[in-house]
Amino acid sequence: MQQLNELNDAWALMFPSVAVPSDVQWTVWRLAYSDTIVRKGLAELGKKYMKLNGSMDTDHMLRFASAIMNRLSHESHAPWAKKGKSQ
Numbered sequence: 706m707q708q709l710n711e712l713n714d715a716w717a718l719m720f721p722s723v724a725v726p727s728d729v730q731w732t733v734w735r736l737a738y739s740d741t742i743v744r745k746g747l748a749e750l751g752k753k754y755m756k757l758n759g760s761m762d763t764d765h766m767l768r769f770a771s772a773i774m775n776r777l778s779h780e781s782h783a784p785w786a787k788k789g790k791s792q
Contacts (some may be wrong), residue, residue: 708740712747719751723763730767738774742781746774 709731716725734743750770754761761769 712743715747719747720754720766722759723766726767734771734774738778742774742777745777746770749773
């Protein structure tokens with residue numbers, strides 16, 4: 706519960722005019738991805754949101770964040786992403 710509150714607080718700070726995602730959405734992300742990937746996904750969303758001057762609707766934001774988290778998750782499991790491996 707503490708982590709959910711922290712995520713909601715982070716979202717509210719980054720996107721003050723956008724409603725925070727539902728508890729269900731946070732749960733989906735937290736079950737599918739590590740805490741690090743969820744936080745990195747939100748950071749990338751923040752960059753995109755700023756680049757577009759806040760013109761993303763909530764659905765676009767959630768889909769973009771999910772896509773980033775999915776990409777980061779796959780990259781972290783790729784053989785070339787392992788330390789000590791050459792590309």
